[in-house]
Amino acid sequence: MIFYDCSTAPNPRRARMFIAEKGLNIETHEISIAEGAQLSAEFRAVNPRATIPVLVTDDGAVLTENLGIAAYLEARFPEPPLMGRTADEKGLVLMWNAIAEQQGGAPIAEALRNSHPAFKDRAIPGTVNHAQIPKLAQRGRERVASFFELLEARLNQSVYVAGDVFTLADISTFVFVDFARVIKMRIPEGNTRTQVWFEIVKARPSAQL
């Protein structure tokens, strides 16, 4: 297997944490988004869509998208399970992972990429340039605030995001919550359940990478 990573970006970090939680050691190539290396001819020969992370499997499948990489690794290396043990758990893990992506990760990315000068004309990742939309940056911030409240309510019901054990849903949520610092948003002071959960996940060895 070969893993294409980028140490500064949130989506590769999710895959990196998942790999570490599985206890795997995979040959890793760093693709620097800061240097635009994802748009190089060399990397686009691997992933024409120019996104990171990518995992190339031993059978030669080229997996982009965190869920693609996670589903492959979970099937091939089932222990420890990170995507649920029972049918109910499997459903809850992908449900909360989707909520974290759509209500957390997406609005953080919208807020960042539609406001920061470094992303001028790069409001969407990939090969096609799109101009920034300032109103979308503002809406993103409002939605991140709503996500923090949704997460606090959930963690009042549940120790981890998808239930009573650590899963993929915690990895995604943790990486997004941590990454919200780039738009200067943090866990609100009164959200004590989220703060406790965040410190527990942050202490895991996989979160140090």
Add this chain to the structure above:
Amino acid sequence: MIFYDCSTAPNPRRARMFIAEKGLNIETHEISIAEGAQLSAEFRAVNPRATIPVLVTDDGAVLTENLGIAAYLEARFPEPPLMGRTADEKGLVLMWNAIAEQQGGAPIAEALRNSHPAFKDRAIPGTVNHAQIPKLAQRGRERVASFFELLEARLNQSVYVAGDVFTLADISTFVFVDFARVIKMRIPEGNTRTQVWFEIVKARPSAQL
């Protein structure tokens, strides 16, 4: 199990097709988005986030999000497999499902919800109102055009979206491509691979529901 459906919306249709492909007959309640029934106190007692589809399992888990519902049903009713048989296939199915959601479904929704008078102040589904952003509607249309090209290129390599058999990735992609009619976008005339694939999927009994 109880399935909460809405016959006019694309995301419930994805779950409805998945259930039909599994050959299941599940007690179904129609929630009319046209009448705002998703925001009623009765439905919010089921799903406080006010989104459809929802599947309540026999053990009482309340699964929102298509991927949550699909992962549960795939684990509990493995035949026929709709999320891959081998590790590589499982990876490819969730990879292409994510691409369809993010590059197809999301921009179609952005184009519709940020332009149509019926979605005034309802640019994002759920309980919080958000004003329309006309520039986002325009960007959505541009991205849908790119998605049609991406899909044609993929279907030049592969009979179905994720490989050589029909899967969840075909369900999601088919429903989004069909729903693009609401923003008056159709498969471009020259995209013959996509047209052939679309007719094959459209002929399945699950697509008639």
